Amino acid sequence: MTTLYTLSLPELTALLADWGEPAYRARQIWEGLYHHFYASADEFTALPKALRARLAETFDFAPLVPAAQLASKDGQTVKTLFRLPDGLHIEAVLMRYERRNTLCISTQAGCAMGCVFCATGQMGFQRHLTSGEIVAQVMYYARQLHEQGERVTNIVVMGMGEPFHNYDNTMAAVDRLNDPAGYNFGARRITISTVGLVPAIRRFTQERRQVNLAISLHAADDALRASMLPVAKAYPLDELLAACRDYAAATGRRVTFEWALIEGVNDTPEQARLLASKVKGMLCHVNAIPLNPTAGYGGKATSRERAERFKAALEGAGVPCTIRLRRGIEIQAGCGQLAVRG
Ligand code: SAH
Numbered sequence: 001m002t003t004l005y006t007l008s009l010p011e012l013t014a015l016l017a018d019w020g021e022p023a024y025r026a027r028q029i030w031e032g033l034y035h036h037f038y039a040s041a042d043e044f045t046a047l048p049k050a051l052r053a054r055l056a057e058t059f060d061f062a063p064l065v066p067a068a069q070l071a072s073k074d075g076q077t078v079k080t081l082f083r084l085p086d087g088l089h090i091e092a093v094l095m096r097y098e099r100r101n102t103l104c105i106s107t108q109a110g111c112a113m114g115c116v117f118c119a120t121g122q123m124g125f126q127r128h129l130t131s132g133e134i135v136a137q138v139m140y141y142a143r144q145l146h147e148q149g150e151r152v153t154n155i156v157v158m159g160m161g162e163p164f165h166n167y168d169n170t171m172a173a174v175d176r177l178n179d180p181a182g183y184n185f186g187a188r189r190i191t192i193s194t195v196g197l198v199p200a201i202r203r204f205t206q207e208r209r210q211v212n213l214a215i216s217l218h219a220a221d222d223a224l225r226a227s228m229l230p231v232a233k234a235y236p237l238d239e240l241l242a243a244c245r246d247y248a249a250a251t252g253r254r255v256t257f258e259w260a261l262i263e264g265v266n267d268t269p270e271q272a273r274l275l276a277s278k279v280k281g282m283l284c285h286v287n288a289i290p291l292n293p294t295a296g297y298g299g300k301a302t303s304r305e306r307a308e309r310f311k312a313a314l315e316g317a318g319v320p321c322t323i324r325l326r327r328g329i330e331i332q333a334g335c336g337q338l339a340v341r342g
């Protein structure tokens with residue numbers, strides 16, 4: 001059984017026409033899903049009983065069952081472990097900071113890319129999520145926040161999985177969330193992070209969504225990068241950075257480069273200067289975050305001082321850099337560090 005979130009409005013309209021329902025029913029259902037955040041067929045009280053029953057028979061209204069929830073000590077970061085219909089698990093994280101409610105969502109159960117320092121990579125690949133399962137993570141938190149008079153302000157597609165390996169479903173989910181007839185979530189407040197699948201970056205550039213792009217770079221030379229991200233062997237830095245340059249030029253949007261700072265590995269001023277020389281003139285920004293240690297990788301997080309030196313070397317060479325705080329670290333809630341425990 002699929003979920004209603006998997007269908008676009010035209011798809012739902014066509015289905016209801018097949019069922020002999022009037023055209024306005026599809027919009028009524030969308031209203032219930034994306035404005036009232038209904039999560040069961042019973043809640044759609046504006047619909048006739050027979051239609052509610054048919055919806056309940058046809059669609060899965062509980063594609064994600066919350067199986068566990070963890071909150072950071074300050075309560076500002078909440079991670080939910082969801083069970084999928086086939087028994088696999090994924091996670092999504094809500095990070096509340098100042099007036100932002102940023103949601104970090106997953107696109108796959110596990111990940112095939114095998115980045116050595118990533119907990120999800122260490123799990124291996126289980127399966128792609130459907131577009132509905134991706135949307136459902138957002139609607140779960142949207143409903144919770146709505147009950148508190150709040151809303152999701154930003155979405156980062158940085159949870160479990162590689163979004164560009166599950167390109168079609170991820171973009172269908174983004175388009176669904178963005179649809180003005182539905183949740184109407186601004187594309188500019190969505191950021192997708194990729195490990196650097198060049199053909200998908202080129203396709204993404206051509207499709208011209210207003211969504212922000214982040215690239216997991218982590219190293220400024222091919223040998224070091226390939227030692228951390230196996231997929232780097234298929235896409236050398238020159239090709240990757242050329243695709244990023246073309247993206248920035250074509251869209252006028254700034255590319256974010258992500259950099260997990262690992263002591264003595266990629267946090268040296270030499271790496272910073274090499275990176276600066278390679279991205280010279282590109283509309284970009286580096287987001288550096290001290291490594292979150294994982295069971296399967298021996299690297300250590302960079303100290304505050306070394307992180308500041310890395311940032312200074314980059315900025316001295318003209319590349320803006322932010323050192324991100326490790327928020328929610330005690331619940332393993334950093335994006336991309338999500339893994340099912342036990
Ligand atoms: N697959 C995508 C998106 C999910 S990972 C990607 O790789 O970009 C989101 C970010 O978290 C990536 O930049 C990833 O490299 C980073 N990350 C993964 N494990 C990490 C860890 N243990 N410490 C710090 N950052 C990590």
Ligand code: SF4
Nearest residue numbers: 111113115118121195
């Ligand atoms: Fe997959 Fe991203 Fe983790 Fe690499 S860092 S294994 S691409 S989730």
